[in-house]
Amino acid sequence: MSTVKEQGAVLSSPAYQLSGWKPAIVPGTVLTTILHHKQVPDPFYGMNNELIPDIYTTGLDYYTCWFAKDFKEAYPAPGQQVWLQFRGVNYGCDVFLNGHKLNEATHKSMFLRQQYNITPWLNKDGNNRLAVIVYPPDPVGNPNGGQGGDGRIAKNVSHQYAAGWDWIQPIRDRNTGIWDKVYIERTGAVNLKNPHVVTLVPGKRTPAGPQNPATIKMTAELENPTNKPVAGMLQYSLAGKMISKQVIVPANSTTVITLPNATLANPRLWWPAGYGRQDLYNTELQFLVNGKPTDKESMTFGVREIQRVWNTTTLSSQFNVNGQKIFIKGGNWIISDAMLRFTDERYDAEIRYHRDMNLNLIRIWGGALLERPEFYKACDKYGMLVFQDFWMSGDCNGRWQDPKKAEDQATRRKYPDDHDLFLRSVADGIKLIRNHPSLAIWCGGNEITPPDDILAAMRDSLLPQLDGTRVFFDYSNSDSMSMNILKGGGDGPYNIQPTDTFWKFRTYPFNSEVGSVGLGDYESLKRFIPIENMAPPVYTPAANGQRARENADSVWEYHKYIGYQDYISRYGPVKDAKDFAMKAQLVNYDQYRALMEGFSSHMWDWYTGTIIWKTQNPWTALRGQMYDYYLDPNACLYGLRKGGEPVHVMYNPVEGTVMTVNNRFVYNDNSYLSITAYDMDGNSIPLLGSRVKLDASAVNTFMNIKDTVDKLRAEKGILLSIRLSSSARLPYNSSNLYWLPAVNGQYTGLNELKSATLDIKATMVEPGEMLVELINKTGGIVFFNRISILHPQTKERILPAFYSDNYITILPFERKFVSIEWNDKSLTPLVNIEGWNLTSKTVIPQTRSTGK
Numbered sequence: 054m055s056t057v058k059e060q061g062a063v064l065s066s067p068a069y070q071l072s073g074w075k076p077a078i079v080p081g082t083v084l085t086t087i088l089h090h091k092q093v094p095d096p097f098y099g100m101n102n103e104l105i106p107d108i109y110t111t112g113l114d115y116y117t118c119w120f121a122k123d124f125k126e127a128y129p130a131p132g133q134q135v136w137l138q139f140r141g142v143n144y145g146c147d148v149f150l151n152g153h154k155l156n157e158a159t160h161k162s163m164f165l166r167q168q169y170n171i172t173p174w175l176n177k178d179g180n181n182r183l184a185v186i187v188y189p190p191d192p193v194g195n196p197n198g199g200q201g202g203d204g205r206i207a208k209n210v211s212h213q214y215a216a217g218w219d220w221i222q223p224i225r226d227r228n229t230g231i232w233d234k235v236y237i238e239r240t241g242a243v244n245l246k247n248p249h250v251v252t253l254v255p256g257k258r259t260p261a262g263p264q265n266p267a268t269i270k271m272t273a274e275l276e277n278p279t280n281k282p283v284a285g286m287l288q289y290s291l292a293g294k295m296i297s298k299q300v301i302v303p304a305n306s307t308t309v310i311t312l313p314n315a316t317l318a319n320p321r322l323w324w325p326a327g328y329g330r331q332d333l334y335n336t337e338l339q340f341l342v343n344g345k346p347t348d349k350e351s352m353t354f355g356v357r358e359i360q361r362v363w364n365t366t367t368l369s370s371q372f373n374v375n376g377q378k379i380f381i382k383g384g385n386w387i388i389s390d391a392m393l394r395f396t397d398e399r400y401d402a403e404i405r406y407h408r409d410m411n412l413n414l415i416r417i418w419g420g421a422l423l424e425r426p427e428f429y430k431a432c433d434k435y436g437m438l439v440f441q442d443f444w445m446s447g448d449c450n451g452r453w454q455d456p457k458k459a460e461d462q463a464t465r466r467k468y469p470d471d472h473d474l475f476l477r478s479v480a481d482g483i484k485l486i487r488n489h490p491s492l493a494i495w496c497g498g499n500e501i502t503p504p505d506d507i508l509a510a511m512r513d514s515l516l517p518q519l520d521g522t523r524v525f526f527d528y529s530n531s532d533s534m535s536m537n538i539l540k541g542g543g544d545g546p547y548n549i550q551p552t553d554t555f556w557k558f559r560t561y562p563f564n565s566e567v568g569s570v571g572l573g574d575y576e577s578l579k580r581f582i583p584i585e586n587m588a589p590p591v592y593t594p595a596a597n598g599q600r601a602r603e604n605a606d607s608v609w610e611y612h613k614y615i616g617y618q619d620y621i622s623r624y625g626p627v628k629d630a631k632d633f634a635m636k637a638q639l640v641n642y643d644q645y646r647a648l649m650e651g652f653s654s655h656m657w658d659w660y661t662g663t664i665i666w667k668t669q670n671p672w673t674a675l676r677g678q679m680y681d682y683y684l685d686p687n688a689c690l691y692g693l694r695k696g697g698e699p700v701h702v703m704y705n706p707v708e709g710t711v712m713t714v715n716n717r718f719v720y721n722d723n724s725y726l727s728i729t730a731y732d733m734d735g736n737s738i739p740l741l742g743s744r745v746k747l748d749a750s751a752v753n754t755f756m757n758i759k760d761t762v763d764k765l766r767a768e769k770g771i772l773l774s775i776r777l778s779s780s781a782r783l784p785y786n787s788s789n790l791y792w793l794p795a796v797n798g799q800y801t802g803l804n805e806l807k808s809a810t811l812d813i814k815a816t817m818v819e820p821g822e823m824l825v826e827l828i829n830k831t832g833g834i835v836f837f838n839r840i841s842i843l844h845p846q847t848k849e850r851i852l853p854a855f856y857s858d859n860y861i862t863i864l865p866f867e868r869k870f871v872s873i874e875w876n877d878k879s880l881t882p883l884v885n886i887e888g889w890n891l892t893s894k895t896v897i898p899q900t901r902s903t904g905k
Contacts, residue, residue: 057119061149064121065184067176071121082143082230083116083187085392096225096392097673097682098581099608105225108193109202116226122183126237129172134240134278137183139167141233144211145188150174151181159188161471163211163232164423164444164478166485170278171237189229196223199457200448201420207449207468210475213420214387220613221672224391232393233425241347242283243302244276245340247484248350251522254358257376258322259718260329267320267356269296271312273338277302285342289352291315291334323355323490325379325413326436327699327716331355333433333490355433355490361524364661368536369562370524371661372438372493377718378750381662382649382697383414383440384669384679385566388421389428391671397427398876402684402853403669404431409855410679410690411649411697416440416565416664419499419529420449423482432491439491440565440664442529443479443511445498452501467504475503476510483519495525500544502527535563547666547677549618552643553706555651559659568666569644570617571678573687574839575631576850580683581673582608589633592619615676624800635889639792639800639837642692642860645679649696650703653714656752665693684853688839688860695789700747702726702777702787709759711775713787715747722746724779726755730765731772733805735833735865738765745777766793769802772834774864790862792836806890809835811863813886815898820878823898825871827886829863836862838888842873843895844880851875851882 063069078085084105087093094101108116129135137150143163148155155169175181194206194216201207202216202223217223238244253268269291277283287310288297296315302308321332334356339349357375364371372379384407389395407415415432417424419442432439447453451465458465469475486492495516497503503511508527516525526534530543537543538559544566560567572578578587590605603616617640621627624636645665652663667677674682679690696703699716711728715721724747728740741756765771770793777787794800812828823842829835838861842851857872875882887893 061147061154061184061186062152064119065149065182066152067123067180067182069182074121077120079120079122079231079235080141080233080393080395082226082228082232082393083118084224084226084228085230085394096222099583099586100611102222102225107196107223107225108189108227108229109195113189113191113193116189116229118187118229120185120187120231124181124183124237125179126175126181127179128175128177129239132242133172134170134242134244135172135175136238136240136244137169137171138236138238139231139233140235142167142185142187142231143228144190144209146231147186149184151176161210162474162478163190163209165210165474165481185231187230190227193227195459197457199455201446203457203459204449204455204465204468205459207446207465208470210444210469210471210478212388212422212444213446213449214391218420220387220667220670220674220677221391222611228393230393241342241345242277242279243285243340243342243347244278245287245338245348245350246274246276248273248338248352248488249484249519250352250354250488252354252356252358252490254320254322254356254375259377260322260324264319264322267317269315269317269356271296271315271338272309273312273350274307274309275300275302275340276307277304280304283342283347285340285347287312287338287340289336289338291336292317317356320356322375323357323433324436325374325438326408327411327413328374328377328379328436328718331434331436352488353430353433354488357490359438359493359523364562364657366658367562367661368538369661370534379413379438380653380656380716380750381414381438381563381664382412382653383416383662383664384410384412385418385568385664385667386415386424386669387418387667388671395425395427399684400425400427400431401434402876404428404435404437405855406680406684406686406690406853407437407668408435410668410693411699412437412668412693414438414440414493414662414664415668416529417442418667419444419496420446423486426486426489429486429489429491433489437491438493439489440494440496441486441492442496442499443503444475445501445503445528447498447500450498450501472504472507475507476515479511480515480519483515487520493523495520495523496529497525497527499529500542529565535561535565538562544666548615549620549640549644552647555647556654556705557707559655562659563661564663566666567648567663568677569648570615570637570641571676571687571689572614572617572634572637572641573675573678573681573685574638575634576841577681577683577685577687578630578634580681581612587630589627589630590614590616592617592622594619609675613674613676623794623798625804638688638839638860642688644692645689646692646696649693650701653696653701654703654705654712654752656714680853685850686856686859691859694858698787700777700779700787702775702789704762704773704775704789704791705754708757709762710757711755713745713747713753713755713777715749715751715753718749720747720749721779724777727776727778728758729774730762731774731834731864732765733769733802733834734807735831737865762793763796767796769805770795770800772862790864803836803889806836807833809833809888809891811835811838811886811891811894813884813894813896815884815896816901817881817898818872818901821876822872822874823882823884825873825884826868827861827863827871828868829865832865834862834864835891836889838862838886838891840871840873841885842875842882843885845883848883851877851880
């Protein structure tokens with residue numbers, strides 16, 4: 054696309070006129086910038102992506118671009134150093150400053166940071182220009198519909214999904230650009246960088262009460278670019294104590310310094326979500342010369358220790374944090390935005406959603422990124438353990454034969470072309486994120502091991518030397534993680550399932566990818582599907598020797614629609630796309646509640662954990678998401694939230710028993726279990742009630758109600774309410790409501806629910822937070838209600854928004870409370886509620902009275 058003829062030495066001169074140049078989005082990609090200038094349509098909407106030229110067709114030059122930046126930087130005083138830092142460029146680049154080329158050879162690798170000492174090249178008048186030419190990956194790969202297209206994108210040290218996958222269309226520029234942060238850093242004679250903290254928490258701890266001491270280990274790199282040795286003090290403070298060491302940094306060298314170990318008395322521990330608090334410590338590491346700082350690095354870290362042990366019952370890895378076993382409830386993550394448009398706010402919202410799903414781990418899929426520090430910061434905050442893949446995939450890197458691939462399986466097993474570049478990128482990536490307490494697991498690749506020489510270097514050298522504290526799995530289906538007891542691919546299934554399958558079918562003991570459907574509701578669909586394409590898919594059952602099939606509109610197919618089979622029609626005939634999407638939410642909720650309940654019901658005997666494929670979408674796809682690209686949650690999120698409660702009561706649809714799952718480390722011997730069925734007229738049928746005991750970190754099975762339930766639901770289906778009331782010793786209530794089908798598997802009895810009314814009271818608690826009270830004053834059931842907050846002027850949903858619960862059913866003469874939070878505290882939203890048998894209703898929140 055670049056029409057620039059001048060060389061970098063000319064372009065980077067402040068005297069050269071940049072007339073006709075367009076403002077660039079940095080961090081960003083070429084496509085991000087041209088989209089900003091409306092040179093292309095939004096590739097996330099409809100079929101617009103087909104209107105954007107693909108780099109495979111245009112050639113590399115089309116998306117090869119110059120970026121230039123004029124900036125003020127005072128000329129350094131004697132003894133000062135000025136450094137230019139690039140955190141990520143895709144894929145290659147040459148860098149020029151004030152007429153000088155900074156890199157001797159073209160930089161390559163999407164994941165390798167760049168650092169340049171620009172002290173000699175800064176202009177004395179403070180006026181400077183940076184010019185960078187960015188080259189796309191080479192090869193870019195043919196986006197032929199295969200996973201990663203023809204696979205050749207993996208010859209680079211880059212992300213692979215940009216050539217297309219079964220959940221995304223190709224990114225036309227393959228995300229060429231300066232995609233991560235660029236900044237300038239000033240130091241004295243010595244540059245302090247890549248600090249490393251390790252925390253040791255011996256013994257078995259509990260979240261509450263006094264703690265035995267923890268040990269803190271700290272190292273850092275000291276870089277001296279000058280021609281003379283520099284003597285100084287490396288130090289940091291912790292809990293009022295100074296930990297320091299006198300050092301001499303040789304000239305023209307980088308030295309790793311190990312500080313004395315520190316003992317932290319009564320530490321505030323970091324725990325995964327659902328198990329305890331996520332306490333964090335802040336400190337500042339400094340290097341002082343003659344008592345004055347020459348450089349410093351701020352650090353935030355958590356005190357915790359993660360151990361991996363082998364569970365001989367499940368035949369899989371079990372993870373202990375601070376000595377306590379953690380049942381892993383995870384979600385697979387691709388990337389926050391397919392075009393790399395990352396923000397701290399978006400990361401925070403997405404990770405918060407995962408916490409709200411009652412998950413405790415996120416796996417970073419190997420066809421994408423080593424995730425950014427801002428992602429990890431949010432995971433630290435919300436208690437998400439992280440399973441970080443490196444940049445390999447079974448599809449592109451040759452696990453299987455594939456006619457879509459340009460090169461044979463043996464050749465692809467050697468990808469990428471430059472193994473040394475891959476390893477240097479790995480080493481640099483380890484240093485970038487290793488201090489985050491959320492980082493728990495390293496993994497060589499998605500569904501495949503790296504080539505032998507890369508694997509050996511990572512396993513035997515890089516990770517032990519640069520980290521040394523975390524488990525490393527050679528690939529995501531490794532027998533060292535989860536024994537392949539089924540002799541299959543090691544993960545899956547990925548499609549819709551009968552809900553009892555999750556309970557009765559034993560899958561892999563720590564399944565790294567298992568999932569189902571994930572369509573958003575009608576408001577979500579309207580954001581990226583044109584109205585003329587808003588036609589619901591049509592399912593045709595098998596008949597007359599013909600296989601069952603599901604036909605969807607071409608735009609739905611383009612956005613990777615995954616079929617719901619006949620699960621939608623079980624709720625009655627589909628009227629239109631809005632009705633289809635509404636009924637899909639019922640299926641979504643049921644699928645993901647059942648998935649997590651089924652796995653949890655076999656905690657520690659079949660499973661040590663599971664990871665859902667997948668929980669978020671970086672593009673406007675119609676599959677694998679608990680919330681859409683625009684951060685609008687669907688019923689998947691709330692079904693998963695319900696099924697994954699730390700203390701949870703549930704109905705086993707196979708055995709007909711009532712069960713509890715207690716993920717907490719304490720038992721409870723004074724809980725009360727109550728069970729009530731409701732018919733479609735709202736009549737209640739009390740079944741059983743009794744005192745029960747919940748063992749710590751365990752599953753308990755209680756009464757069998759199968760015969761009674763089957764008799765009640767036979768004709769029209771029923772609603773089954775199971776509630777667990779807890780004593781003060783374990784302050785938690787679990788309430789679970791199932792809508793069970795008739796004996797023929799149909800849910801059409803729900804259509805007999807009478808039109809409902811509901812009193813709604815919304816009260817502002819404080820800016821950015823409200824409390825909604827839902828009151829059912831009738832003897833009927835108000836079924837499956839979606840609450841949304843709306844912008845007071847546009848009446849569009851405010852996104853993101855965080856609901857304590859949603860898709861709620863209010864039983865006869867019952868009231869429920871829902872708390873809602875949102876980011877723009879200047880707004881006072883409207884509240885909308887719409888349900889299965891409740892007409893849409895919008896209310897204005899009241900201001901909370903402040904009585905004296």
